Amino acid sequence: MTPAPRLPLFAGLPMAIGAGLAIPVQGRINGALGVRLDDGIAAAVVSFSIGLVLMTAVSLALPTGRAGLARILPALRERRFPPVYVLAGGIGAFFVFAQSFTVGILGVALFTVATVTGQTVSGLLVDRLGIGPAGKKAVTGIRVIGCVLTIAAVAWAVSPRFGPGRGPDDGGPAGLFLPLLLPVLAGFLMSFQQAMNGTATVHYGTPIAATLVNFIAGTAVLWTAWLIKLAVAGPGNGLPGEWWYYLGGPMGCVFIALGALLVRSLGVLITGLGMIAGQLLGSLGLDLLFPAPGSVVALATVLGTLLTLGAIVLATLPWPRGAFRR
Template sequence: MPPPSAARTGALPLAGAVAGGGALALESVVNGRLGEHAGPVAAAAWSNTLSLGVAAAAACVLSGLRPAFTALLAALRSRALRPWHCLGGVAGGSMVLTQALTAAALGPASYTLALVSGQTLCGVAMDHLGLGPGAPRRATARRLAGGLLAVCAVALPVLATRDADRTLALAVLPFLAGCALSWQMAVNGRVDEAAGKHPYPAVLLSFAAGTALMAAAVAALAVFSRLDRPRPGPPWHYTGGLLGCVVVLTAVLTVRRIGVLAAGLGMITGQVLGALALDALTGEAASHQAPAAAGAALLIGAAVLAAPSGTRPGPLAPEAADGPLGRRGN
């Protein structure tokens, strides 16, 4: 049994991941509503640009930025970090686009369940292959049980929907976005580690890559199609970028402590609990909330099973750790 101090050390980042998941559930609703009257591409572009602006403004008040970026450049030159590790924001930008495209149509709970199923299935692989910071974390029986329990948790509410076929068809994009989100958490954690565990470079690079992707999407839409003319909406529809800052910062800080899978499952729990609350506030049917609540309870158990018990699992055997995906230089 781990000592109390170790338990507290693991509990705090797990609680932070749950809070970050709640922010992500709210961000999905906000960007989905903005996409309804501004167009999905424009909504995603605005959200990423706002996040980038907030991250850039933070440079005026944060300390230790020069050593952090110097360490990051040194890691890139030595090939301990590869350039593609700095592109986590491409996945983040894709996720914001799926929020604007499908969140309003699916509703908070269904969108979240599709997203978190991708997160869960990919989180085990990210940890086992060592794509996140620190040593690879084995896919132990306990962690596999947590992943399987999470899959069962998301299956319950999806199968209980009245229009399951339509829900499954719409859920493909957020499912793929969830897979991408696990990868983003892993590579942002690597950037955080290379920068001396200063979260700012990972956050800034993430939003810069996401904004570049959305700018390219807007340009392509303007050339080959047409941009939707925005309709007026309430001010809170434009706050998704602020919530995005909270989500990415939380992910960077928690992955370094408890790994991609545990941090992902903590965020999953927060997302589902937040989605349940948002379903109630937006008037979703009560018959859909009961299976979603059961799924949320299972997800909490899955997060507990997948979380490290105070100490990190030992590194993989040398031949496994030096495999093509496990090698630290990749």
């Protein structure tokens, strides 16, 4: 099996930003479905289940998908990568859990800052350890500065959403510790998920197979959680008839597949930063074109988004040693 050629930065980074654009749209759809069903876990089950059906159909319909399916079991039997990598989809399920349980406590703004902080820090760590298919990448001063600027820019961009009626309603710092810990941990694990999926993609020969395995694991976790919730609290409302409520799953397929494809070329950190930029741009576009109740678009939102893009450019530019001396 000949590995696919690596994408250059000028091609891969826009793809990462494009993948990130799907995240706020997916979140808006799944959030609306959760309200309609009166059950956030059920909405996640619907989204993951549709994604699983779609990826199964794609895997069986395309020759590349069928070839990838044929490589899954041999890769696992021969331990070409740690078998625990097949459970990467459980990280996505954990992210949904964190979102369901803490957004109502923290608010969207604080949840976003917490997840971006965790993802940015772990992106540096995963690249340094060489867990992803791109191998080890040094923790340079420029990359650290880019990460710090990204976190600060995201905090600035979402800062208009803080304030009376928009921020967390808690019992003080102690009451915020656990709700904050969950999204930070979920964001921290996202970089590992991308690295695991990217490594599996190399051995399967296609991101289609890695995405399918990801949806199998995530769907199994979410169905288990929902069945427990069903036994304890009973069912929510019935499924809606509007077609757009069911687009969250296909968008998740695009996001996961592109992430698995890009980490080999860009590394985990740059892929994550690109997706964060896309997430902010998508959120800004949604708030401008299709504002939801409580949406805020202020000057800080626009400038913070632009600063995020600048921080990513800073982190991705090649800064060879001695460049300034030359």
